Amino acid sequence: MIEHRKKFYLILLFFIFTSSYGDTHNEPSIKLExxxxxxxxxxxxxxxxxxxxxxxxxxxxxxxxSGHHHLLINLDELPDMTKPLxxxxxxxxxxKAQESTSLELEPGKYTIQxxxxxxxxxxxxxxxxxxxxxxxxx
Numbered sequence: 001m002i003e004h005r006k007k008f009y010l011i012l013l014f015f016i017f018t019s020s021y022g023d024t025h026n027e028p029s030i031k032l033e034x035x036x037x038x039x040x041x042x043x044x045x046x047x048x049x050x051x052x053x054x055x056x057x058x059x060x061x062x063x064x065x066s067g068h069h070h071l072l073i074n075l076d077e078l079p080d081m082t083k084p085l086x087x088x089x090x091x092x093x094x095x096k097a098q099e100s101t102s103l104e105l106e107p108g109k110y111t112i113q114x115x116x117x118x119x120x121x122x123x124x125x126x127x128x129x130x131x132x133x134x135x136x137x138x
Contacts, residue, residue, distance in 0.1 A: 027053060028051070028124075031130065032049065032050075032113075034048055037133050040136040040138050043107075044104045045102070049098070049114055051116060056069070057119065058095060058096055059121060060120075062119045067124065068094055068095050068119075069098065069099070070121070071101070072114075072115055085117055095121070105137045107137050110134070112133055113133070114129065115130075
């Protein structure tokens with residue numbers, strides 16, 4: 001009886017362990033590093049763009065599961081996520097596959113989001129976008 005119980009618990013532990021490493025670990029994700037909500041910084045700020053389970057490629061390179069980064073700065077509303085992102089003051093394109101940047105900013109309050117889009121600057125069907133981060137430059 002004790003042997004059966006040991007086997008049962010070993011199988012249960014194995015199942016729990018392996019199921020925790022399921023498909024969610026293969027899903028694409030992005031992360032913006034370098035600023036935190038509510039904090040104050042001096043300019044310039046150094047930002048790192050982290051992407052998992054997607055390839056970072058130059059704009060114009062049409063390859064499956066790939067794209068490049070865009071930084072949304074002080075936007076009240078998101079752009080149309082079904083069309084190519086426009087080149088505006090509030091949308092910075094990193095079409096040369098950059099994975100970091102240094103931003104020189106005037107003193108004030110800023111909100112930024114990182115958005116990963118395809119070769120044509122169009123967000124993916126399931127957009128890869130970070131939460132807004134609000135910070136201050138002194």
